[in-house]
Amino acid sequence: xxxxxxxxxxxxxQHVDNTQSIDNxxxxxxxQTGDDVPPVDPVFKKYIPIATVIFxxxxxxxxxxxxxxxxxxxxxxxxRKWGAPSFTEIFEGDYWGxxxxxxxxxxxxxxxxxxxxxxxxxxxxxxxxNKLFYLLLVLSSALVSxxxxxxxxxxxxxxxxxxxxxxxxxxxxxxxxxxxxKNYLDQRSISLFFIWLVACIVITxxxxxxxxxxxxxxxxxxxxxxxxxxxxAAYKQWAGALLFLAVLASSVWWSPFSVSWLSYQAGKLHNxxxxxxxxxxxxxxxxxxxxxxxxxxxxKQLEIYTLSQKAYKLQTDKKFKEAREIYNKILAIDKxxxxxxxxxxxxxxx
Numbered sequence: 001x002x003x004x005x006x007x008x009x010x011x012x013x014q015h016v017d018n019t020q021s022i023d024n025x026x027x028x029x030x031x032q033t034g035d036d037v038p039p040v041d042p043v044f045k046k047y048i049p050i051a052t053v054i055f056x057x058x059x060x061x062x063x064x065x066x067x068x069x070x071x072x073x074x075x076x077x078x079x080r081k082w083g084a085p086s087f088t089e090i091f092e093g094d095y096w097g098x099x100x101x102x103x104x105x106x107x108x109x110x111x112x113x114x115x116x117x118x119x120x121x122x123x124x125x126x127x128x129x130n131k132l133f134y135l136l137l138v139l140s141s142a143l144v145s146x147x148x149x150x151x152x153x154x155x156x157x158x159x160x161x162x163x164x165x166x167x168x169x170x171x172x173x174x175x176x177x178x179x180x181x182k183n184y185l186d187q188r189s190i191s192l193f194f195i196w197l198v199a200c201i202v203i204t205x206x207x208x209x210x211x212x213x214x215x216x217x218x219x220x221x222x223x224x225x226x227x228x229x230x231x232x233a234a235y236k237q238w239a240g241a242l243l244f245l246a247v248l249a250s251s252v253w254w255s256p257f258s259v260s261w262l263s264y265q266a267g268k269l270h271n272x273x274x275x276x277x278x279x280x281x282x283x284x285x286x287x288x289x290x291x292x293x294x295x296x297x298x299x300k301q302l303e304i305y306t307l308s309q310k311a312y313k314l315q316t317d318k319k320f321k322e323a324r325e326i327y328n329k330i331l332a333i334d335k336x337x338x339x340x341x342x343x344x345x346x347x348x349x350x
């Protein structure tokens with residue numbers, strides 16, 4: 001028989017200057033207009049956040065590119081071309097996709113919603129921080145949100161929402177200890193972020209839409225952690241942040257609880273003809289995700305393949321009764337299997 005190859009996964013469509021502390025926040029000369037009213041700073045109002053503008057422009061370019069120049073924008077081929085490789089490609093070395101996928105959007109409502117919050121929160125953080133810190137905050141938030149999503153799904157996800165949640169987490173925590181951020185977020189905005197976080201989980205669980213909830217939570221935790229670390233000396237900030245990143249980044253090479261990582265390992269074993277080992281991992285995937293089409297299709301293929309080999313050997317050894325039983329097992333898995341039907345007809349009558 002010819003080599004048995006894995007069927008491709010079904011498309012389901014996801015640091016600072018060491019001489020300074022991580023956050024070089026300088027309180028703005030705010031003019032307070034009321035206890036619950038965000039401060040009005042004329043300097044901030046006129047400020048043009050260059051880095052934020054560049055990141056937003058990159059998102060717009062990618063959005064226009066995938067929608068205007070791709071006949072089929074909702075495919076992994078198009079996604080990879082515009083910055084969002086599949087989990088298989090990431091595990092095989094396209095690690096850049098963990099960052100660039102954050103800036104890709106395919107739907108108008110998605111990019112508008114994300115750009116609004118990225119601009120609103122990013123402008124404030126860029127204004128209050130040095131450029132190096134802000135750049136590293138954006139890039140590390142992209143990395144963390146993608147790794148978090150990859151650890152709990154079959155993609156790193158697309159869109160800026162993970163970074164937006166990191167920005168929110170950072171500003172939310174800083175507002176408790178820094179005058180520069182105090183009252184920048186009103187209670188309505190704070191409630192919106194937390195309500196939307198929970199609502200997205202419910203929407204995903206009910207099957208209405210597949211949302212990158214792990215990216216949201218991962219980004220939120222990362223932003224909060226960085227804001228909390230600014231209370232400590234620079235070396236402690238670096239140590240805490242790098243430790244967190246190292247633990248999360250290790251999931252690219254070893255993540256036994258991740259369906260995407262298990263899928264990659266199973267597919268690799270499958271293509272290397274280590275079929276029994278591949279079947280064990282496919283079953284592990286289905287234990288975690290009973291509806292995983294990739295595991296279902298490939299496990300079914302391998303079960304039929306291994307049973308057909310046994311049946312063929314029994315048939316050539318003239319053990320017809322045992323061969324008939326195995327052909328019937330194949331038909332129980334795939335009632336339309338032509339090979340099993342034909343060979344059953346060739347067997348002598350009992």
